[in-house]
Amino acid sequence: MKLRASRVLFISVLLVLVLGLLLTFNAVDGNSQTARYSNLRANQFMTAWLVLTPIPVRPQADGTPDDTARKEAFARDYLTAQGGEAGVSPVSGQKVTIAGKDYEWRLLRSDSDVVSFAPESSAPAHSIAYAWAEVEVPEASKLILGIGSDDGVKLWVNGQLVHENWVSRGVEKDQDLVAVSLNKGANRLLLKVQNDDGAWGFTCRPLDGAALDNQFVNAAGRDGLDQVKKLLKGGVNVNARASATGLTALQSARVHGRKDVVEFLLASGADSSLEMLPVEEVVDRVFARIVKDNYPGAAVLAAKDGKVIYRKAFGLASVENRIPATPQTRFRIGSVTKQFTAAAILKLNEQGKISLDDKLSKFIPDFPRGEQVTIHHLLTHTSGIHSYTNKPDFLSNVTVPCEPEELIRSFKNDPYDFDPGRRWLYNNSGYFLLGYIIDKITGDSYADHLRKTFFEPLGMKDTGAHNSRDIIEHEAYGYSWDSGRVTKALNWDMSRAGAAGALYSTVDDLFLWNEALFGGRVLAASSLKAATTPVVTADDTQKVKEEGYGYGQMISKLRGLRVVSHGGGLHGFRCNLLAVPEERFTFIVLTNSAPPIPEMSVEGLSNEIAQLYLSDKMQAVVVPTADPSVSSSTYSDYVGQYDYGAAIMTVTLRGKQLFAQLSGQPAFEIYPKAKDVFFWKVVEAEVTFVRDDKGQVTKAVHRQGGQTINAPRYVEPAVAMIDPAMYDAYVGKYDFGQGIGIMSVTREADRLFAQLTGQPKFEIFPKSETEFFLKVVNAQIRFVKDVNGKVTKAVHSQAGRTLEVRRVE
Numbered sequence: 001m002k003l004r005a006s007r008v009l010f011i012s013v014l015l016v017l018v019l020g021l022l023l024t025f026n027a028v029d030g031n032s033q034t035a036r037y038s039n040l041r042a043n044q045f046m047t048a049w050l051v052l053t054p055i056p057v058r059p060q061a062d063g064t065p066d067d068t069a070r071k072e073a074f075a076r077d078y079l080t081a082q083g084g085e086a087g088v089s090p091v092s093g094q095k096v097t098i099a100g101k102d103y104e105w106r107l108l109r110s111d112s113d114v115v116s117f118a119p120e121s122s123a124p125a126h127s128i129a130y131a132w133a134e135v136e137v138p139e140a141s142k143l144i145l146g147i148g149s150d151d152g153v154k155l156w157v158n159g160q161l162v163h164e165n166w167v168s169r170g171v172e173k174d175q176d177l178v179a180v181s182l183n184k185g186a187n188r189l190l191l192k193v194q195n196d197d198g199a200w201g202f203t204c205r206p207l208d209g210a211a212l213d214n215q216f217v218n219a220a221g222r223d224g225l226d227q228v229k230k231l232l233k234g235g236v237n238v239n240a241r242a243s244a245t246g247l248t249a250l251q252s253a254r255v256h257g258r259k260d261v262v263e264f265l266l267a268s269g270a271d272s273s274l275e276m277l278p279v280e281e282v283v284d285r286v287f288a289r290i291v292k293d294n295y296p297g298a299a300v301l302a303a304k305d306g307k308v309i310y311r312k313a314f315g316l317a318s319v320e321n322r323i324p325a326t327p328q329t330r331f332r333i334g335s336v337t338k339q340f341t342a343a344a345i346l347k348l349n350e351q352g353k354i355s356l357d358d359k360l361s362k363f364i365p366d367f368p369r370g371e372q373v374t375i376h377h378l379l380t381h382t383s384g385i386h387s388y389t390n391k392p393d394f395l396s397n398v399t400v401p402c403e404p405e406e407l408i409r410s411f412k413n414d415p416y417d418f419d420p421g422r423r424w425l426y427n428n429s430g431y432f433l434l435g436y437i438i439d440k441i442t443g444d445s446y447a448d449h450l451r452k453t454f455f456e457p458l459g460m461k462d463t464g465a466h467n468s469r470d471i472i473e474h475e476a477y478g479y480s481w482d483s484g485r486v487t488k489a490l491n492w493d494m495s496r497a498g499a500a501g502a503l504y505s506t507v508d509d510l511f512l513w514n515e516a517l518f519g520g521r522v523l524a525a526s527s528l529k530a531a532t533t534p535v536v537t538a539d540d541t542q543k544v545k546e547e548g549y550g551y552g553q554m555i556s557k558l559r560g561l562r563v564v565s566h567g568g569g570l571h572g573f574r575c576n577l578l579a580v581p582e583e584r585f586t587f588i589v590l591t592n593s594a595p596p597i598p599e600m601s602v603e604g605l606s607n608e609i610a611q612l613y614l615s616d617k618m619q620a621v622v623v624p625t626a627d628p629s630v631s632s633s634t635y636s637d638y639v640g641q642y643d644y645g646a647a648i649m650t651v652t653l654r655g656k657q658l659f660a661q662l663s664g665q666p667a668f669e670i671y672p673k674a675k676d677v678f679f680w681k682v683v684e685a686e687v688t689f690v691r692d693d694k695g696q697v698t699k700a701v702h703r704q705g706g707q708t709i710n711a712p713r714y715v716e717p718a719v720a721m722i723d724p725a726m727y728d729a730y731v732g733k734y735d736f737g738q739g740i741g742i743m744s745v746t747r748e749a750d751r752l753f754a755q756l757t758g759q760p761k762f763e764i765f766p767k768s769e770t771e772f773f774l775k776v777v778n779a780q781i782r783f784v785k786d787v788n789g790k791v792t793k794a795v796h797s798q799a800g801r802t803l804e805v806r807r808v809e
Contacts, residue, residue, distance in 0.1 A: 034050065034090075034091050034092065034134060035048045035049045035050045035107060035132065035133040035134065036133070036134040036135075036136065036186075037133060037134065037135045037136065038136050039136075039137075040135055040137070040143075040206050041206075042206050042207065042208030042211075043205060043206070043207060043208055043211055044205060045113040045173075045203055045204065045205045046133060046204045046205060047109060047110040047111075047112075047113070047115060048107065048108070048109045048110075048133070049107075049108055049115060049131040049132060049133050049191075050090055050091070050092060050105045050106070050107055050108070050131070050132045050133070051106060051107075051108045051115075051117065051129055051130065051131050051132075052079075052090070052096065052103050052104075052105050052106075052129065052130040052132075053103075053117050053118075053127070053128070053129035053130070054117065054118070054124045054127035054128070054129060054195075055078055055098055055103065055127060055128040055129070055130075056124070056126065056127050056128075057069060057070055057073040057126040057128065057194070058073070058126070065126050067650070067652060070126060070194070070196070071166065073128060074128075074152055074154075074166055074192075074194050078098050078128065078130075079096070079130065081096055081097065081098075082094075082096055085130075085154075085156055085161075085190060085192065086156060086159035086160070086161070087159055088130075088132065088188075088190060089132075089134075089188060090105040090132055091105065092105055092106060092107045093105065093106070105132070108131075113173065113203055113205075114148075114171055114201045114202070114203055115131065115201050115202055115203065115204075116199070116200065116201035117129045117193070117195070117200045117201055118200055123195060123197075123198060123199060123200040124195070124200075125195065125196065125197040125198075125751070125763065126195065126196065126197070127194070127195050127200070128192065128193070128194050128195075129192070129193050129194075129195070129200070130190060130191065130192055130193075131190070131191040131193065131202065132188070132189065132190050132191075133188075133189045134186050134187065134188055134189070135182065135186070135187045135189060136185060136186050136187070137182050137183075137184065137185070137187065138184065139184055140181070140182065140183055140184045141181075141182045142179065142180070142181050142182070143179075143180060143182065143206050143207075144177050144178065144179050144180070144207045144212060145177075145178045145180055145204060145205065145206055145207070146174030146175075146176070146177060146178075146203070146204070146205050146206075146207050146211075147163065147174070147175065147176040147177075147178055147191075147202065147203065147204055148171045148172050148173050148175040148176070148202060148203040148204075149165070149167075149169070149171055149175065149176075149191075149193050149201075149202045149203075150169060150170050150171035150193075150195065150198075150199050150200055150201055151167060151168045151169060151193075151194060151195055151196045151200075152165060152166045152167055152168070152194040153165050153167075153176070153191060153192065153193050153194075153202060154191070154192040155178055155180075155189070155190070155191055155192075156188070156190040157180045157181070157182070157187060157188070157189055158187055158188055159188065162178060162179075162180055163176060163178040166654070166667070167667060168196050168661060168665070168667060169665075170199065171199070171201050171202060171203060172203075173203050173205070174203075174205075174207070174211075174215075177207070177215065189204075191204065197763070209236075209240075210243055212231065212236055213236065213237070213240040213241065213242055214242045214243060214244050215231065216228070216231045216232070216236045216240060216242075216249050217240070217241070217242035217244075217245065217247055217248065217249045217252045218242070218244075218252070219231060219249075220249035220250070220252045220253040220256075220258065220265065221247075221252035221253060221255060221256035221258060221261075222256065224258070224261070224623070224681075225258075225260050225261050225264055225623075228249065228253075228261055228264065228265070229264070232268060238250075238265060238268050238269050238270045239269075239270060239271050239274060244285065244286070244289055245282050245285055246277040246281065246282055246285050247276065247277070247282065248270070248271075248274055248276075249261075249265055249270065250262065250265045250266070250270040250271075250272060250274075251274075251276045253265060254615065255611050255612055255615045256611060256615070256621065257559050257611070257615065257618055257619065257620045258620075258621055259620040259621070260623060279310075279612045279613060280309075280310055282612060283300070283302070283310055283312075283609060283612065284312070286605065286608070286609075287300060287312070287314050288314060289599075290314075290597065290598070290599045290600055291314035291315040291597065292315070292597075293315070293316075294315075294316065294319070294486075295315045295316065295319075295486065295593070295597050296315055296316060296319060296476075296478075296479040296486060296591065296592045296593035296597060297313060297314055297315030297316050297324070297325025297329065297476065297591065297592055298313065298314050298315055298325065298589060298590065298591045298592075298600070299312075299313040299314075299325055299326070299327050299329055299331065299506065299507045299588075299589070299590045299591075300312055300313070300314070300507065300587075300588070300589050300590075301327065301507035301508070301510075301511055301586070301587070301588045302585075302586065302587050302588075302609060302613060303511055303514075303515075303585070303586040303587075304583070304584060304585050304586075304613065305584045306515060306584065308511065309613075311327050311507065311508075312327070313325040313326045313327050313329060317329045317474070317475070317476040317477065317592065318476075318477050319477070319479060319486055320477075325476060325592070326474070327506065327507050327508060328462065328474050328506055328508070329474050329475075329476050329506065329590075330462055330472055330473075330474050330475050330476065330504045330505065330506055331476045331504060331505065331506070331573055331575060331590035331591070331592055332466055332476075332478070332494070332503070332504045332568075332570065332572070332573045333501075333503050333504060333505050333510075333568045333573070333575050333577075333590065334497070334501045334567075334568025334569050334570045334573055334574075334575065335428075335500065335501045335566060335567060335568040335569065336503070336505075336510075336566050336567070336568040336575060336576075336577050337431075337499065337500065337502055337503040337568070338431050338499075338500065338501070338552040338566060339513075339517075339552040339553060339566055339577070340450055340454060340503060340513075340552075341431050341434050341435060341438070341446075341499040341500070341552060342379055342434075342531060342551040342552025342553070343454070343517070343522055343523060343531070343552065344438055344449060344450060344453060344454075345375065345379060345434055345437075345438070345551070346523055346527040346530070346531060346551060347453060347523065347527075348438070348441055348442075349527070350524055350527060353441050353442075354375060354437070354441055355375070356374065356375045356376045356379070357374055357375070358374065358375050359372075359373065359374060360373040360374070360375075360378070360383075360433065361373075363436070363437045363440055364408070364412075364433070364436075367412055368412060368413060369416065369420070372419075373385065373420045374420070375434070375437075377420050377421060377430070378430035378431070378433055378434050379430070379434070379551040379552065380424070380535035380549055380550070380551065381424055381425060381426050381427045381430060381535075381549055382420065382421050382422075382423065382424050382425075382535060382537055383420050383427060383429075383430050384416040384417050384418040384419055384420050384421075384422065384425075385411070385414075385416060385417070385427060385429045385430060385433075386411060386414040386415065386416065386417050386427075386429065387411075387425075387426070387427045387428045387429050388407065388410060388411040388428060388429045388432065389428045389500075391410070391411065391414075394496075395490065397496070398490065398492050398493065398496050398571075399490065399491060399492065399493055400493060400496075401468065401493045401495045402493070402495050402496060403495075404432070404435070404436045404439070404495075404498060407432065407495075407496065407498070408432070408433065408436060411429050421537060421538055422537060422538045422539055423537045423538070423539045423708075424535065424537050424548070424549060428497075428500040428501070429500075430500075431498075431499050431500035431501075431552075432497075432498045432499055432500045434499050435498045435499025435500070436498075436499075438499065446465065446498065446499050446502075447464065447465035447467075447502075450465070450503075451464065454513075454522065455509075458512050458513065458516050458521070458522075459512060460505070460509040460512055460513065461509070462474070462505060462506040462508065462509050463503060463504065463505040463506070463509045463510075463513075464503065464504060465494070465502045465503055465504075466494035466502050466503065466504045467494070467495075468493050468494065468495075472504065475504070476573075476590075476592040477572070477592060478490075478491065478570075478571060478572015478573050478592050478593075478594070479572055479592060479593045480571065480572065480593065480594065480595050481593055481595050481596060481597045481598065482595070486593070486597075488572075489571040489572030489573075489593075489594065490571040490572070491572070492570055497570065501568065501570060505590075506590070507588045507589075507590055510577050510590075511586055511588060513577075514577065514579050514586045514588075515586070517579075518564075518579060518581045518584070530550070530551060531550050531551040531552060531553050532550050532553050532555055532564050532581075533550050533555070534546070534547060534548025534549060534550055535548060535549055535550065537708075539708055539710060540708050542708075552566065553565070553566060554566055554567075558580075558607055558610060558611070558618065559611070559618035559619045559620070559621065560618055560619030561580050561582065561583065561614065561617060561618055562580070562581065562582060563578060563579070563580055563610070564578075564579045564580075564581060565577060565578040565579065565603075565606070567602060567603055569594055570594065571594060572592060572593065572594055573590075573591065573592055573593075573594055574593070574594045574596050574600070574602050575588075575589060575590040575591060575602055576588070576589050576602040576603050576605075576606045578606045578607075578610060580610060580614060583614055583617055585610065585613065585614060587606050587609050587610055587613075589602050589605060589606060624671070624673070624679050624681065626671040626672050626673075627672045627673060627674055630672035630674065630675060632656040632658075634675075635653050635656070635658045636653055637689070637697050638651050638653075638658060638678075638689050638697055639651055639652060639653050640697075640713055640714070640715070641713070641714040641715070641716055642699065642700040642711035642712065642713055642714055643711055643712050643713075643714040643778045644662065644702070644709055644711045645709075645711075645777075645778075646777065647662050647663035647776065647777060648662070648663050648714060648716075648775070648776065648777060648778065649661065649662050649663075649700065649702075649711060650667075651670075651700075652667065657669055658670050658671075658678065660678075660680070660687065663775075663776040663777065668680055668681075668682050669681070670687065673686060676688055676689045676691065676697075677689075683704070684704065685702065685703065685704035686702075686703055686704075687700050687701065687703075688700070688701045688703075697713060698712065698713055699711055699712045699713055700713075714778055716773075716775065717765075717767040717773050718767065719765045719766060719767070720766045720767050720768055720769075722766050722768075722769050724747075724749075724750040724751075724752075726769060727747045727750075727752045728747060729783075729785075729790075729791050730745050730752065730783050730791055730794075731745050731746060731747050732744075732745055732791070732807055732808075732809050733745075733807070733808050733809035734793070734794050734805040734806065734807050734808065735805060735806050735807075735808045736756070736796070736803060736805045742756070742808070743755065743756050743794070743796075744756075745764075745794075746761075751763055752764050752766075752772065754772075754774075754781065762774050762775075762776055763775070764781060767780075770782055770783045770784070770785070771783075777798065778798065779796065779797065779798035780796070780797045780798070781794050781795070781796050781797075782794065782795040782797075791807060792806070792807050793805060793806050793807055794807070
C-alpha cells in the first residue's frame with residue numbers, strides 16, 4: 001500500500017467556528033511555573049507546558065501491550081487523584097501516584113515548534129504523557145487549534161473532551177483542526193499523547209483567518225465535501241482566496257474536478273464571476289512558496305502542443321556559493337534514466353540485435369537461474385532478482401567507483417525475491433543488467449551508446465551519464481533537508497547507478513526527449529505501444545490493465561486522462577517527467593534536495609500542475625460511496641493481521657467502523673464497496689477479503705495503481721514471559737553474509753532490539769527463551785547455542801527464506 005501521511009490532510013471533527021475573533025497575543029507569564037499564557041498569537045506555536053510523563057501503558061513485567069491494551073490505556077483516566085482528566089489543574093512540582101508509582105508535573109519549554117517528551121533514541125514505547133496549559137483571554141472567543149501528534153491524541157478544554165484521534169503517525173503541524181470555545185478569563189487545556197514507538201511529541205497553535213482560508217481552498221480541491229461544509233459553517237468566507245495559490249475554493253474545486261463541491265459552493269453563494277489568476281501565476285505562487293530563496297532549487301517546465309508554456313527555476317543550484325538554479329542547470333535525474341535504457345533496448349530489438357524473449361543467461365551464462373529470466377522481465381521489474389540498492393551495505397559503498405562486473409557480482413548470488421514473472425517489484429538490479437547487456441551488444445559503453453543513438457541526434461546537448469571524474473558545467477549540487485536544516489547530501493558515485501539511474505539532464509533537454517519519443521522520432525509505433533502498456537504478471541487477476549509499469553514507463557490515469565511518467569530519486573535529487581500523450585502535454589520538475597525540502601513532492605506537484613492546465617479535458621472525480629446494504633455485523637470477520645511481505649496490515653474494528661493500518665503508517669478507515677470488498681477514501685485502493693469453503697477469511701487481496709498484492713492472514717505469536725536477564729546472552733553482532741550486512745542485537749532495559757546495517761532499529765519479542773519475532777513484518781529470529789550454552793549463530797526466517805547468520809562479536 002502506498003498510503004503516505006505526508007500526502008493526506010487528516011482533519012478532525014470541527015465544531016462551530018467564529019473567525020475574526022482570533023486572538024493576537026502569545027506571552028507566557030515570565031516567572032510562571034504553571035504554563036499560563038496571558039495571550040495567544042495566531043499561528044504561533046504553544047511551546048511551554050506542564051507535563052506528566054512517562055506513564056507506561058502496562059507495567060513492563062506484563063510484557064508488551066497488544067492493541068486492545070493500548071486502546072484501553074488511551075481511554076483510561078490516569079488523573080483521578082487530581083480531579084480527573086476533566087478537572088486537573090496542576091502546578092509545577094505537584095506529585096501524583098499512578099499504579100503505585102510517583103510522578104511529578106514539570107514545566108517543559110521547547111526550543112522548537114514540536115514539544116518533544118523525550119529524545120527519539122530514548123523515547124519509551126507504549127507510554128502516555130499529559131501536557132497542561134492555561135490560556136487567559138479578555139473576552140469569550142471561538143478559534144481553531146491546529147494539533148499535530150506522535151501518536152494518538154486527546155484534547156480537553158475547560159474539562160470538555162473536544163478532540164480524540166486514535167492514530168499512529170509522525171508529528172507534523174496542523175494534522176488535526178479542532179474548533180474550541182474559550183471563556184472570558186482563564187481556560188484550561190489538557191492534551192493526552194500516547195506513544196507507540198520511536199519519536200514522541202506534539203504541536204499546538206491557534207490558526208488565523210489566512211491559514212484557514214488556505215485550509216478551506218485546499219479542502220475544496222482535495223479533502224471533500226464534508227470538510228468544506230464544516231469550515232464554511234465555521235465562518236470562512238466562501239470567496240476567500242488562498243495566499244498559497246491565489247485560488248478561491250470554487251476555482252480549486254473546479255480545477256480538481258470536485259463536481260459535488262462546486263455545486264455546494266455555488267449554492268452557498270460562491271461568486272463564479274471572480275477571475276481566476278493566470279495559470280502561470282498560480283504555478284509561480286506554488287513553487288515560490290515552497291522553494292525559498294536560500295533553499296536548494298527546482299527547475300520547472302510545462303509544454304503544450306509542442307510549445308513551452310512555462311519555464312522557470314527557483315532556489316539555488318549551489319547553496320554554499322549562492323549560485324541560482326536556472327532552466328539550464330543540470331540535475332541528476334535518477335530513475336528517469338530507465339526511460340532511456342528501455343528505449344535503447346527497444347531500438348536494438350527493432351534492429352534485430354536482441355529479442356525481448358532472450359534469456360539473461362545468453363549474456364551472463366553463469367547468472368543463477370538466468371535461463372528463467374528474460375529481457376522482458378528485466379524491463380518490467382518482474383524478474384524476481386533482488387534489487388542491489390535494497391541491500392543493507394549499499395550506502396556504505398555508494399560513494400566509491402566500481403566496474404559493472406564488480407557490482408553485478410555483489411548481487412548475482414542473492415536469493416530471488418520471487419519466481420520470474422510471478423509478480424512486480426521495483427528493481428534496480430534489472431536495469432543495471434540491461435546497461436551491461438547494451439555494452440556487450442553494441443561494443444560501446446552505455447554512456448556512448450546513448451549519446452550516439454539519442455542525445456546527439458535529438459540535440460540534447462546538456463544530457464549525459466554522470467561521471468565523478470568529469471567537471472560538469474552548470475551542475476546542481478545535492479542537498480538534504482534534515483530537522484529544519486539544509487545539509488550536503490551523500491554524493492553517489494554514479495557508476496553505482498549505471499543504466500538504472502546515472503544520467504543528468506535539464507528541463508529543456510527532457511522536453512526535447514518527450515517531444516521526440518511521443519512524436520515517433522525515437523521508436524517505432526509498435527515499440528512505443530509496448531513501452532506504454534502495463535505488464536501483467538502471473539499473480540495479476542486482470543489480464544488487461546490500464547495502469548501499471550511498462551518498459552521504463554509508469555502508466556496511470558489522472559481523472560480519465562492517460563499519464564505516462566517516471567520519477568527519479570537519489571540522495572540530493574528528486575525529479576519527475578510527466579506526459580499526457582493524447583493532449584501533447586509535458587510537465588517536468590527537477591530538484592536538488594532529497595530528503596526534500598518541506599512540501600516538495602515532485603509527483604504530487606506534477607499532478608497538480610497537470611490539472612491546472614488540463615482540468616477542462618479531465619473527468620470529474622468519482623467520489624466513492626459506501627454500500628449501505630453491507631452489514632457491519634460481518635466486520636469482525638476481517639479483524640486481524642495480513643502479511644504484505646514487507647509489512648503487516650492490521651485491520652481493527654472501532655464500534656461500527658473498520659480501519660486498516662500498514663506498518664509504520666496511520667490507521668485509515670476503509671468503507672464497504674460490496675460484500676467482502678472495501679475501499680480507502682484517502683487513496684485510490686481497495687482490498688478484497690477472501691474466504692475459504694467454511695466462510696473463514698484467509699487472505700486479503702490488495703489492488704492499487706494497477707498492482708495486486710496477495711496477503712495471507714497472519715497470526716502474530718503470543719509474547720512469552722521470560723526473564724529479561726536472558727537477553728544479555730543474545731547481545732552482539734551477526735553477519736548475514738552475501739553482502740546483506742550485519743545485524744546488531746542490543747538490549748535497552750527490559751527490551752531487545754535488532755538492527756540490520758542501513759535499516760531502522762526494531763524491537764524483537766520473545767515467543768520462547770530462544771525464539772523472537774518482529775511485529776512490523778512477518779519475520780522470526782532463533783538464537784542457537786553450542787554445547788557450552790554460548791550463542792554462536794542466529795537463524796532468520798522471513799518470506800519463505802531462511803538464513804543462518806554467524807555471530808561475529
